[in-house]
Amino acid sequence: MNRNIFYSIDYQYFGSIDYILNLINYTNICFLSNEQQQKTMHLNRTWLYGPNNLVGLSIPLKGGRNAKQLIRDIQVADDPAWKRIHWRTLHDCYRKSPWFDEYAAELRTFYEADHKFLADWCRSSCEWVLEKLGKNTDILTEYSDAAEIIQVSYEQNPVSQVPQGYPLYQQVFSERRGFAANLSILDLLMNEGPLSFSYLDSCTTYKKSAGNSR
Numbered sequence: 001m002n003r004n005i006f007y008s009i010d011y012q013y014f015g016s017i018d019y020i021l022n023l024i025n026y027t028n029i030c031f032l033s034n035e036q037q038q039k040t041m042h043l044n045r046t047w048l049y050g051p052n053n054l055v056g057l058s059i060p061l062k063g064g065r066n067a068k069q070l071i072r073d074i075q076v077a078d079d080p081a082w083k084r085i086h087w088r089t090l091h092d093c094y095r096k097s098p099w100f101d102e103y104a105a106e107l108r109t110f111y112e113a114d115h116k117f118l119a120d121w122c123r124s125s126c127e128w129v130l131e132k133l134g135k136n137t138d139i140l141t142e143y144s145d146a147a148e149i150i151q152v153s154y155e156q157n158p159v160s161q162v163p164q165g166y167p168l169y170q171q172v173f174s175e176r177r178g179f180a181a182n183l184s185i186l187d188l189l190m191n192e193g194p195l196s197f198s199y200l201d202s203c204t205t206y207k208k209s210a211g212n213s214r
Contacts, residue, residue: 008032011071011122013046013059014129014184016157021200021207024133029126030140033072033119043074044118046184047158048093049171054158054180055093057086059118074118087111090186097172099193103132107186129185133197158183163210167202 006026011033012019023029037043044059060077063069087108094100106128115121123139130137159181162168168179169192188196 004028006030010041011043011119011126013044013057013122014125014186016047016182017185017188017200017203018182020129020133020185021203023126023130023137024135024197024200026137028138028140031071031119031123033070035071037069037071037074043071043122046186047182048090048184049173049177049180049187050089050093051173053177054160054183055089057089059086059121061118072117072119075116076118076121083111094172094186094190097190099190102193103189129189132189133200134194135197165206165210167199167206169199 004026006023006029008022008029008031010019011031015023044061046057048055048057060079060082062075062077090107091100091104110121110125110128113124115124127139160178162179162181166181169188171179171187171191174180185196188199192199
């Protein structure tokens with residue numbers, strides 16, 4: 001397999017399905033952490049499907065999201081309470097999903113670890129996700145040719161009204177509230193487990209047929 005690299009300035013906290021779709025086509029990923037943090041970035045946010053509504057979670061940051069600093073310097077706030085809240089929310093959202101028990105122990109370690117920098121948290125969680133998807137992808141820590149950067153746009157916000165023909169999967173609360181697309185990759189893993197990559201492949205096929213290939 002040829003070595004191809006996806007360059008991105010945008011980490012994500014258990015990234016959206018649309019985000020992961022852009023990563024899985026590459027053998028290497030390089031996050032450009034020397035770039036300036038921007039207000040439009042949502043590096044610390046993810047969306048889950050809760051029993052009553054969609055749930056947005058954000059990792060609290062030192063200085064807030066609008067602080068002017070390099071991405072590599074963004075620090076997680078010194079507040080252990082958010083880890084308990086996030087884990088409890090994750091548990092409440094997916095404890096009845098088919099694959100929660102399979103992944104729960106490993107996921108919990110993320111909320112017990114002491115990551116000082118947001119980049120470390122997001123990089124390690126991204127590696128875990130790619131492993132569960134069966135992708136042999138290396139995350140690089142250094143790069144030498146920024147001219148190779150591939151400009152990619154992707155959405156993070158959930159989509160409640162999906163277009164006709166868009167691939168669906170069974171979500172825990174979809175019978176009650178309907179299907180929601182582009183949630184955290186965790187939503188897909190909890191519901192589809194090892195079949196998650198097949199679903200992502202069907203999304204790629206749909207996007208190409210709809211003329212939305214990136």
